[in-house]
Amino acid sequence: MSDREVPASEPRHWWRLVAIWLVVSVVADVLYLALVGPHIPPGRMSSTASGASFDFNVLFVMAVPVLVAVWVYMVYAIVMWRSSRGGPEPAGGPDARGHLGIQIGWILTTTVIVLFLAGFGTYELVQPEGSGGGQGPTPIWTPASHHVLQVQAIGQQWKWTYRYPSFGGFETNQLVIPEDTTVAFHVTSLDVIHDFWAYQLGVKADANPGQDNVAYTTPKQLGTFMVRCDELCGLWHGAMYNSGTVVTPSEFESWAATTERLLAANTKLLPPFAYSYIPDANGADGGYYPDDVDPYSTAETYGAPQSAGG
Numbered sequence: 001m002s003d004r005e006v007p008a009s010e011p012r013h014w015w016r017l018v019a020i021w022l023v024v025s026v027v028a029d030v031l032y033l034a035l036v037g038p039h040i041p042p043g044r045m046s047s048t049a050s051g052a053s054f055d056f057n058v059l060f061v062m063a064v065p066v067l068v069a070v071w072v073y074m075v076y077a078i079v080m081w082r083s084s085r086g087g088p089e090p091a092g093g094p095d096a097r098g099h100l101g102i103q104i105g106w107i108l109t110t111t112v113i114v115l116f117l118a119g120f121g122t123y124e125l126v127q128p129e130g131s132g133g134g135q136g137p138t139p140i141w142t143p144a145s146h147h148v149l150q151v152q153a154i155g156q157q158w159k160w161t162y163r164y165p166s167f168g169g170f171e172t173n174q175l176v177i178p179e180d181t182t183v184a185f186h187v188t189s190l191d192v193i194h195d196f197w198a199y200q201l202g203v204k205a206d207a208n209p210g211q212d213n214v215a216y217t218t219p220k221q222l223g224t225f226m227v228r229c230d231e232l233c234g235l236w237h238g239a240m241y242n243s244g245t246v247v248t249p250s251e252f253e254s255w256a257a258t259t260e261r262l263l264a265a266n267t268k269l270l271p272p273f274a275y276s277y278i279p280d281a282n283g284a285d286g287g288y289y290p291d292d293v294d295p296y297s298t299a300e301t302y303g304a305p306q307s308a309g310g
């Protein structure tokens with residue numbers, strides 16, 4: 001900014017503001033990264049969770065200098081140009097209108113920030129393997145690993161169950177997955193729209209009836225994570241949650257083999273594993289339950305209108 005219209009006695013406000021902004025921004029960003037950054041949710045439990053935490057930190061580190069610029073200017077103006085300091089009535093600073101430097105600087109800075117964030121955001125959305133978001137039945141961004149464990153997450157009012165197609169398709173309400181193994185969650189629903197949200201894994205995918213919605217992640221830490229329904233799905237939506245566990249690959253293999261054996265009798269009563277099920281409680285025309293165990297099949301009053309003789 002030019003000093004041409006500023007009296008010689010005036011301090012160089014512009015350079016002072018820039019210096020204060022620079023120092024406060026650097027200090028605030030360093031403090032943020034040291035004190036807050038490591039604790040930003042959803043944490044580091046999986047590849048996709050780490051990615052989400054990293055993105056939050058990048059956004060915050062970029063936003064802080066913008067916030068500081070506004071606050072520094074405001075505080076500086078309140079202190080320097082308040083009328084109780086005496087002197088002549090404040091008449092505003094040097095002209096900004098028509099100032100080519102300010103115009104170019106303003107447009108360049110905002111353009112660079114917005115374009116960088118658009119590019120960065122798009123890249124981060126793609127890697128790794130779609131960032132833990134549901135990609136529909138035919139994912140574009142697939143894992144490099146060829147050892148991918150398939151786990152089906154089935155939402156229904158109001159609980160989650162899980163099927164393991166590579167272990168005979170058994171169904172359980174326990175979500176157990178192995179560490180350091182890429183997992184493909186196949187998310188679907190038997191009734192209304194739910195949303196499978198494995199919070200600490202950074203995985204979130206809509207559960208739609210009749211749809212197979214795939215989301216990938218690779219667990220990186222042992223422990224427990226929360227699973228919540230994140231789509232308002234009826235009266236007990238708020239109670240639709242359980243937890244999952246990341247165990248070592250060998251613990252997983254033995255858990256899965258044991259559970260497959262223990263549930264073998266139940267698994268026989270289930271429909272064969274499929275990537276989605278027709279959400280029809282009557283069962284007679286392809287619903288999730290086979291006719292002989294369908295809890296609704298005797299009444300046949302629920303669901304679509306019945307044909308004659310039904």
Ligand SMILES: [Cu+2]
Nearest residue numbers: 194229233240
């Ligand atoms: Cu739900």
